[in-house]
Amino acid sequence: MAKVVLALLGPTAIGKTRFAITLANHFKTEIISADSRQFYKEMTIGTAVPTKEELQEVKHHCIQHLSIFDHYSVAEFEQECLQILEGLFLQKEVVILVGGSGLYMDAVLYGLDRFPEVPSQIRDDLNMLFQEKGIEVLQQELEQLDPVYYQKVDIHNPHRLIRALEVCIATGKPYSSFLGKRVVKRPFKAMMLGLSADRKIVYDRINQRVEAMLERGLVEEARRLYPYRDQNALQTVGYRELFAYFDGNISLPEAITEIKKNTRRFAKRQLTWYRKNKEIIWLEFDRSPHALIERVEGLLKSSTP
Numbered sequence: 001m002a003k004v005v006l007a008l009l010g011p012t013a014i015g016k017t018r019f020a021i022t023l024a025n026h027f028k029t030e031i032i033s034a035d036s037r038q039f040y041k042e043m044t045i046g047t048a049v050p051t052k053e054e055l056q057e058v059k060h061h062c063i064q065h066l067s068i069f070d071h072y073s074v075a076e077f078e079q080e081c082l083q084i085l086e087g088l089f090l091q092k093e094v095v096i097l098v099g100g101s102g103l104y105m106d107a108v109l110y111g112l113d114r115f116p117e118v119p120s121q122i123r124d125d126l127n128m129l130f131q132e133k134g135i136e137v138l139q140q141e142l143e144q145l146d147p148v149y150y151q152k153v154d155i156h157n158p159h160r161l162i163r164a165l166e167v168c169i170a171t172g173k174p175y176s177s178f179l180g181k182r183v184v185k186r187p188f189k190a191m192m193l194g195l196s197a198d199r200k201i202v203y204d205r206i207n208q209r210v211e212a213m214l215e216r217g218l219v220e221e222a223r224r225l226y227p228y229r230d231q232n233a234l235q236t237v238g239y240r241e242l243f244a245y246f247d248g249n250i251s252l253p254e255a256i257t258e259i260k261k262n263t264r265r266f267a268k269r270q271l272t273w274y275r276k277n278k279e280i281i282w283l284e285f286d287r288s289p290h291a292l293i294e295r296v297e298g299l300l301k302s303s304t305p
Contacts, residue, residue: 003089003188004300007034007105008098009274010195011267013205014285017050019195020098022289023296024058027094032061032081034099034108036074037236039066042225045218046238048209068225068233078107085188094300102273109192111184118170126162126169141165146174152272156240156262159232191299194274195285206263213238214256222246237262 006027008020024031033039037047041064049063061084066072081097085108088095099105130138138161143150145168153160164175171178197205222242225234229243238259245255274280281299283292 002304003092004094005085005109005188005190006094006096006296007109007190007192008096008195009100009102009105009192009280010285011197011202011270012048012100012263013209013267014195014197014202015205016098016100016195017048017054019285019289019292020096021050021054021058022293024096026293027092027096029092029094029096030059030061030088031096031098032084032108033063034077034081034097034101034105036077036099036101036104038063038099039072039077040064040068040070040233041066042068042228043221043233043239045213045216045221046236048213068228068231074104074107075112077104078112081108089188100270102270109186109190111182111186113179113182115167115178116171118166122166122169123162126165130158130162135161138162138165142168145169146176148174149176149179152176152269154236154266154269156237157232157235159235189303191303192277192280193296193299194280194282196282197285201285202267203264206267207260210238210256210260210263218242219252237266 006023008016008023010016020031023029035047037043038049039062040047043049044064050060055063062077062081085095097105097108126138135156135158138158139150139155142153142155142161142165146164149164153164155161167173167175167178218238219242222239223246225239226243226246228234229239234240234243241250241255241258241262244250244258245252250258283295287295
């Protein structure tokens, strides 16, 4: 039987963590996180890291294994994840890969797109532009140079914006034109499983999750991280809005409203990313664990030669 990676994805707050644990228990295996927000040990509440009980129930990899001060690229994640898989497949037939970061999951399953070298001066100029005029200028520039990628990227992440812009400027071509060109043969079979729900349900679950994060101490966690707000890892929903509150630019109720709104936008971008992948097998998020396991078992059997 071929070694299999069950890649579990879906919009934020859909229930991926719990389903991943259900699958891991059933197949007596381990979980690798492909959620780039959960890599950092200083961030817990705002990134919806699995609870201590969940982490004890099943062994997880690539969760809170880095510091926000570490440089960690998607290419480094790809290599680390492949090494973990190689070790796990010595004893396991199936491994669970779970997360909402489509780029990171695709890097493991399909490999990374290759981009031309970019002169360092272009990157330096863009960083200077960001420091002097703010993120809005980068957003406007990317929308003009690559409207396709603009609709997919987290437009509040300056690192992602600068990366796309430097390629656009250096090559004279849209960043998106370099995506989807890789052809990599992996030593395992991948089955992509997506949890789906009506958009209103997803948005309601997001609002409920934000409220639960606030009850658990999200404001206090963000306040501890506020001195390090310029770190790239903290340029993300849930922290960015509270930093604006600490700066006195908005009220706490306004920050909470913005967190919910921006998380919904993030979920919308996730779904846009997933729609381009026709290999994803969609499962209803609210089916019973037993029914979901039966469905996955049936898919595995039908895919075995």
